[in-house]
Amino acid sequence: MLLEIKNLQASVEGKQILHGINLTINEGEIHAIMGPNGSGKSTLSQVLAGRDTYEVNAGEVNFLGKDLLDMEPEERACAGLFMAFQYPVEIPGVNSTYFLKAAYNEMRKSRGLPEVDAMDFLTLVKEKMKIMELDQSLLNRAVNQGFSGGEKKKNEIFQMAVLEPKLAILDETDSGLDIDALKNVSEGVNKLKSKENGFLLITHYQRLLDYIVPDFVHVLYKGKIVRSGTKELALELEERGYDWIIQEASEKSVVA
Amino acid sequence: MMSTTLPTESKEMHPYTERFNQLEASEWALDPSWLNQLRRAGIAHFAEKGIPSIREEEYRFTNLKPIENQTFDFCCGAPVADPGVSQVQGFCFDQLDAYRVVLVNGQFSKDLSDLSGLPEGCIVESLNEAVRNREDLVQGRLGTQVKVDQSSLAALNTAFFGDGLFIHVKKNLILEKPIQIIQLTANGDEGSNPVASHPRLLAIAESGASFSLVERCVGDRDTAYWVNSVSEFFVAPNASVEHLKVQEESLQAYHTAAIQAYLEQDARFTSHSMAVGAGISRNDIHSILDGKNSEAVLNGLYLGQKNQLVDHHTLMDHKQPNCNSHEYYHGILTDDSRGVFNGKIYVHQIAQKTDAIQNSRNLVLSDRATVNSKPQLEIFADDVRCTHGATIGQLDEDSVFYLRARGINEARARRMLIHAFASDVVDRIPYQAVKDYLENILADRFDPKD
Structure with missing residues (x-):
């Protein structure tokens, strides 16, 4: 088991957003979380990555046998958790390659492996470029600075290819991408998926799931998973929208 | 003396004036009269104004009371302790291929300097010597950029500079290697008053000439002293001058400096002010763009820690059309330190097509550190581009999290x-x-x- 979330409740600035999430992800599985705006999708990914602006009020998260909520963001990353940001930050003055090499070596250090030097890292970067096609000149620039929206998202997947996480959370990676970039990003993800790793795709649209086929689809509404199914659920959502699920969910809560 | 009984002079004489009178009657007695006139104008102005107070707009955030309250030994012409070549070498930048000039308490040290290989047509020597031997180059320039009425600190320097550095690069000569200037301040024996030195620099680039100065201001660690310098640059048509200053005085020291560059047509001046040391430091850096198509670039980085106060006042004076001025100042303040930046851009009516950019950014890393950043634009021409931006903030937490x-x-x-x-x-x-x-x-x- 990669990740087990039990009754996770979280709030931001005193307002509760997550009202008890339960979710288990095993090795080799791709899960998709869908839901209307404001349902708590991004909050869930930020809480898992360790953003301290969110407060965890209750629940447990187990990641590879460790208490994830007890770990600093960098410890989570070193343990194999990766979040592709919905809005990757531009960091002027920090060179992309320097940054990625620092991240890569931190990860190696945490695993008791020797750091790689600049030459070896460059070889690795070239190899990973084959997985995620990215203009190499971007790596000579500051992190994300002056990148187009598509380039920023591709850069996130490229970083993922280099860091080889156990579990990757893709937070609305598809938003703002044109069809070519979407295909490109999806191909990258498909090349990286294996029997050992897992993915959590957070998305508003079913479109991404045409290219990355999920094993499980969950619908998040008002901070709770109100329905889980297989990829057919995503297609049904595409066809019928979210209203019917919302209605079902509210009927259930009335009965309860 | 009889005159002391006159009511107008019954006021106690300022010790600096007293010292001035002594020097004028002794060490400077044989100096050219124009020079002594200049010095006298300096002390007269200082006697009238004194050390600037926070009541003056230009010193609102920079309290120089500690300088006023301290008794200093003025060294001007007096022999100084020999710091030795090995100590001086420790102050040089490793790996910098440069000529070396050493000034100890503002006095040019021939023994410690290394000017071997300096090409013909390039003069680098003691200002004291130049004043006597090269009157044609010095008179009419010295004191005409940084004037005594500009500030009482510059006036004090003008009154007391005993020596300094003179640089002259002849027409079309491009000096490939920079000149590294070590400005070393050394206190006297234990128990003596802290030293005040008044280094003076006069640098002239004839038309088409080019040179770079890398100046490093250092002193005895953990001691108090005061460096009050004035630097004047004359940049003739098509000439280019670069001045990089790394100020790393003792944290107990005071550092005040006036730097002014006068630019003629197609001339270029670049200043890098790296302020790291001194308890209180104040730099006035002025570019006078008085020739068409001239360009001035002022870069600055200041780091404040503990109780440091770091003040930069800059002026871009656009007096002719088609000139560019670019300015980038960044400050990083921690602990109880304070940063002050005042960037004035003055565009005269005639200076059409001026392109001026000013950027001041500050990173405040403690709750107690403060910054006062003020752009000051006075524009009298109508066809200009002047942009300015000032930010004061902390590290971006989104970037930290990323x-x-x-x-x-x-x-x-x-x-x-x-x-x-x-x-x-x-x-x-x-x-x-x-x-x-x-x-x-x-x-x-x-x-x-x-």
């Missing part, structure tokens, strides 16, 4: 962002040796100690 989410620990993430902030200015320095040196200072200051 780096942490990739496995980089928090301390290192913050450090990377601080270095990045500084590198925007440091990267504009053309000498790798100086860049590396500044990176090390940043690392010392901001990297967590293991």
